[in-house]
Amino acid sequence: MRPRHKGFDMAEATNFIEQIINEELESGKVTGVQTRFPPEPNGYLHIGHAKSMYVNFGTAEKYGGKCNLFFDDTNPSKEKTEYVEAIRADIRWMGYHWEKEVYASDFFPVIYEDAVKLIKMGKAYVCDLSADEIRETRGTLTEPGRESPYRGRSIEENLRLFEEMKEGRYADGEKCLRAKIDMASPNINLRDPVIYRILHAAHHRTGDTWCIYPMYDFAHPICDYMQGVTHSLCTLEFEDHRPLYDWVGLTLGFSPKPRQIEFARLNITNLVMSKRYLKKLVEDGAVHGWDDPRMPTLAGLRNRGIPVPAIKDFCARAGITKANSECEIGYFEACVREYLNAHAPRAMAVVEPLKLTVTNYEGSEEVDFDVNQLDPEAGTRKVRFGRTLYVERSDFSLDPPPKYYRLKIGGYVRLKNAYIVRCDEAVTDEAGNVTEVKCTYLPESRSGSDKSGVKAKGVIHWVNAETAADAEIRKYDHLLRDADYAGQDFSERMNYDSEHVFCGKAEPALAAAADGDSFQLMRTGYYKKATEGGKLILSEIVSLKDNFNK
Numbered sequence: 281m282r283p284r285h286k287g288f289d290m291a292e293a294t295n296f297i298e299q300i301i302n303e304e305l306e307s308g309k310v311t312g313v314q315t316r317f318p319p320e321p322n323g324y325l326h327i328g329h330a331k332s333m334y335v336n337f338g339t340a341e342k343y344g345g346k347c348n349l350f351f352d353d354t355n356p357s358k359e360k361t362e363y364v365e366a367i368r369a370d371i372r373w374m375g376y377h378w379e380k381e382v383y384a385s386d387f388f389p390v391i392y393e394d395a396v397k398l399i400k401m402g403k404a405y406v407c408d409l410s411a412d413e414i415r416e417t418r419g420t421l422t423e424p425g426r427e428s429p430y431r432g433r434s435i436e437e438n439l440r441l442f443e444e445m446k447e448g449r450y451a452d453g454e455k456c457l458r459a460k461i462d463m464a465s466p467n468i469n470l471r472d473p474v475i476y477r478i479l480h481a482a483h484h485r486t487g488d489t490w491c492i493y494p495m496y497d498f499a500h501p502i503c504d505y506m507q508g509v510t511h512s513l514c515t516l517e518f519e520d521h522r523p524l525y526d527w528v529g530l531t532l533g534f535s536p537k538p539r540q541i542e543f544a545r546l547n548i549t550n551l552v553m554s555k556r557y558l559k560k561l562v563e564d565g566a567v568h569g570w571d572d573p574r575m576p577t578l579a580g581l582r583n584r585g586i587p588v589p590a591i592k593d594f595c596a597r598a599g600i601t602k603a604n605s606e607c608e609i610g611y612f613e614a615c616v617r618e619y620l621n622a623h624a625p626r627a628m629a630v631v632e633p634l635k636l637t638v639t640n641y642e643g644s645e646e647v648d649f650d651v652n653q654l655d656p657e658a659g660t661r662k663v664r665f666g667r668t669l670y671v672e673r674s675d676f677s678l679d680p681p682p683k684y685y686r687l688k689i690g691g692y693v694r695l696k697n698a699y700i701v702r703c704d705e706a707v708t709d710e711a712g713n714v715t716e717v718k719c720t721y722l723p724e725s726r727s728g729s730d731k732s733g734v735k736a737k738g739v740i741h742w743v744n745a746e747t748a749a750d751a752e753i754r755k756y757d758h759l760l761r762d763a764d765y766a767g768q769d770f771s772e773r774m775n776y777d778s779e780h781v782f783c784g785k786a787e788p789a790l791a792a793a794a795d796g797d798s799f800q801l802m803r804t805g806y807y808k809k810a811t812e813g814g815k816l817i818l819s820e821i822v823s824l825k826d827n828f829n830k
């Protein structure tokens with residue numbers, strides 16, 4: 281029996297955040313869970329945000345609570361409606377549901393009123409120091425800051441000046457509003473932080489209504505409180521800001537006061553995970569766009585064919601912790617591979633086709649293939665075998681190394697789910713390139729009823745030349761080079777040769793499949809099918825080989 285608290289299931293804690301929530305439910309400090317996912321609409325969401333969603337939406341779901349979509353739009357110059365729409369689409373794709381869609385800008389009037397309240401309490405003042413002067417007088421980790429000469433302004437003067445700031449009487453940066461806390465605090469964030477600044481910029485939602493904007497650290501606790509957020513879950517870089525978050529709540533008398541809890545960011549090797557850099561890649565044309573399949577954006581992952589359950593599985597396995605760390609990209613790929621191995625139908629395509637003629641075979645026949653041998657319910661399908669086939673160029677060798685079990689003159693190989701063939705002859709062009717291999721098949725060797733008595737060690741895949749479709753096959757490398765380059769500037773780590781395009785041949789079932797379907801191309805990898813300008817495109821989702829060491 282799970283203990284119950286005021287109608288809420290006290291789920292078993294699987295991480296430190298759930299432990300905290302369980303304790304609070306038990307003690308009666310909270311009676312339910314309300315979270316928010318707080319993207320800033322200044323770019324597309326990336327896989328790091330998937331982790332934040334997993335934490336915010338996932339925790340709320342687990343406790344039967346609610347999660348809002350909260351757009352942190354306190355920075356008018358960088359935000360765009362295009363991004364708002366993309367963010368919504370990405371969250372829906374991830375299968376999460378937000379309770380309400382709210383914007384920091386919805387609360388601008390309340391935040392303004394709260395600032396006035398602080399002034400009236402003698403807890404905030406208008407300061408004329410420039411941003412540079414404020415920085416210079418802030419002190420260091422070992423030295424206290426110096427008090428602003430404007431710190432002693434009367435409440436009346438502060439109210440008047442703040443009103444004038446709002447009315448647009450001053451230029452950007454000419455004045456600001458600062459909380460009056462403690463210039464000697466060991467936490468620099470508490471040394472009279474700026475809470476309002478002047479910015480004559482049009483906002484994507486409020487237009488020209490405001491020319492003063494609240495700073496994130498001031499807006500955030502107020503917005504959380506206004507939404508009824510119980511747990512404000514954010515990443516570790518906000519840990520030092522928590523005392524300010526708490527100061528705002530205490531000073532303004534929030535009850536119940538939301539609690540900020542920080543968890544470690546998701547970092548992954550070989551991936552750029554900052555909107556600023558991702559934007560640069562798009563602007564520099566290093567990728568085809570925000571949704572380029574090599575991009576770690578959710579739009580990119582979707583376009584790549586990465587299944588949502590694999591992303592969630594990865595977030596769950598990477599875990600929610602307090603310690604920053606970097607995760608191997610191979611670990612993510614292993615999660616994707618594991619999901620696709622269980623769910624993707626099998627199919628055949630050859631990347632660099634070499635013609636193979638079965639000289640003693642006439643006509644054609646159907647052979648059986650398991651749709652997915654790991655899924656007995658998936659059943660079987662028919663593939664037409666014939667005299668003229670295509671195989672991978674790399675599956676034939678004129679000069680085979682020892683233990684080469686694929687096609688070599690005089691050797692035997694099984695054509696997957698069909699017959700054993702003996703390779704008799706290679707046809708070459710004037711330049712010495714092999715253009716065709718000629719084989720004879722063993723009629724008794726059909727898969728499932730092999731009476732040939734011949735053991736073929738190698739099994740290779742093939743497509744029937746008469747029914748095959750031309751396919752463009754795209755393979756990808758990582759956008760960033762590996763961990764050896766860690767710490768170096770990202771432009772030095774860029775891999776400018778990360779997309780490789782090949783001409784191939786695919787069995788007709790792939791041409792007939794729906795766009796967006798994923799397949800395991802046997803012996804090749806997991807691929808997504810698409811059609812571009814009438815052309816069949818097979819693009820790599822993840823390689824077949826698991827080179828990650830769990």
Ligand code: ATP
Pocket residue numbers: 317318319320321327328329331332352513514515544545546547553554555556
């Ligand atoms: P970026 O540096 O990529 O711009 P950000 O933190 O500025 O990221 P926001 O839009 O402010 O992006 O983030 C929304 C939420 O997602 C925040 O709570 C943030 O902490 C969280 N988040 C962003 N990146 C990661 C990450 N790599 N791992 C976990 N959470 C993240």
Ligand code: MG
Pocket residue numbers: 320
């Ligand atoms: Mg941010």
